[in-house]
Amino acid sequence: MAFLQLQNISVAYQKNLMILEDLNLQIEKGTFLSLLGPSGCGKTTTLRTIAGFLTPIKGKILLRGNDYTQIPPHRRNMGVVFQNYALFPHMNVFQNVAFGLKMRKLNKNEIDQKVRKAIALVGLSGFEERSVTQLSGGQQQRVAIARAVVIEPDVLLMDEPLSNLDANLRLEMRNEIKQLQEKLGITTVYVTHDQSEAVALSDQIVVMKNGKIEQIGNPENVFANPETAFVAKFMGFQELIKGVVKQIIENFAFIITENRIIRARMITPLKLGEKVVLFSRPKKIKLVKDDGENRFSATVISKIFQGDSVAIILKIGEKRFVVEIEPSQAEQFFENQNVFLHILSEDLIALKEEDE
C-alpha cells in the first residue's frame, strides 16, 4: 500500500465546474514527487487538497491507509512551503520556525532544540533573532522551509517555492532542497511549471493537463519517452511535421510526410493509417546541405548567436522551429537557403496527433 494515496479525487471551486476530475495518485514513502504542468492545470489545487485547505467533492485521501479526507489541515502533520514564503512579518526567524511547535504545545527546551536544529539545517544559524523582513528572498524561503520541516511532517508540500528567486539563486536553492529532502527522507510533493526543476529534483514526475494526469514516471523516462504531444512539448521536444503511419517494424514507425518516408521511434502503440506528429529535440537535429535517408527539407529564416551555440530558425511549410548548432558550423548557413534536417530515428519520435 502506498504511503499517500489520492483515490478518485474530484475538486471544484464552483458548482459544476470541476477543476480536478477523478484524480488517482499513489506516492511511496520518502519519494520526491513533482506535479508539473502549465498554468491553470490544477497543480496548486491538488496540493491544497492534500494539505486539507480544500475538501474534495468526491474521492478519498489516505495516509498510511487512514482516511484523511475530512481531517482539517492543522491535524494532518503536513509542512507547507508557499511561493510567497508566507512568513509572519512581526516575528523573528526563531519565532517563525517555532510557531508550529508552540501550537503543538511542546515544552520550551524541546522547542529550542528543534528550532535551532532546523535553522542550522537551512544554513541560517546566527540569524535567529533577525526580523524576517530584514532577510533576502532566498533567506526568507529558507526560513519557510525550516518552519515546514521542524514539525517533522509526514508530508512536505511545496508550491513553486523557487519562482520568486533569481536564476542563480534558484539553482542553488534547488540543490539545497534536494539535499535536505534526501537527508530527512521526507515524502515530498512539489509543484512547478519548470520541467528542468522537476527533472533535477524528482523521483517521480506527474505531468498534468486540464485537471488530469497526462503521464507519470521517473524523470529519465518522462524526459526521453513522452507519451503524448502535450507532454513532448512540455519536456522540450519540438513539433516538426505531420504525417501518416505507413508501416510498423518493432518499435519504429515508417511515416509518410511530404512524399518522403521517415523512420521514427514509437513510444505508445500506433496503428497503420494513423495521423501522427514527429517531434525531436533542438540539439538532436543535424543541418546538412544534401538530401538523403531520414531527412526533411527546410528553409533557413534566421540565425541567432547564443554564446556557446547558434540557434538556426527554420521553417517546414508554415511550421517554424529551432535547431541548435556549434558556432563553427554556423557560417555555411544563410537566410532563405534550402537545407535538410537529418535526425536519427532514435531521436525522432512519432506521437498521435492531438486536437489543438
Ligand SMILES: Nc1ncnc2c1ncn2[C@@H]1O[C@H](COP(=O)(O)OP(=O)(O)OP(=O)(O)O)[C@@H](O)[C@H]1O
Ligand atoms: N479560488 C479559486 N476559485 C475559483 N477558481 C479557482 C480558484 N483557484 C484556482 N481556480 C481555477 O482552478 C484552475 C486550476 O488552478 P490551479 O491554481 O490549481 O492551477 P496551477 O496548475 O497551480 O496553475 P499556476 O501554475 O498558475 O499556479 C484554474 O482554472 C483556476 O482558474
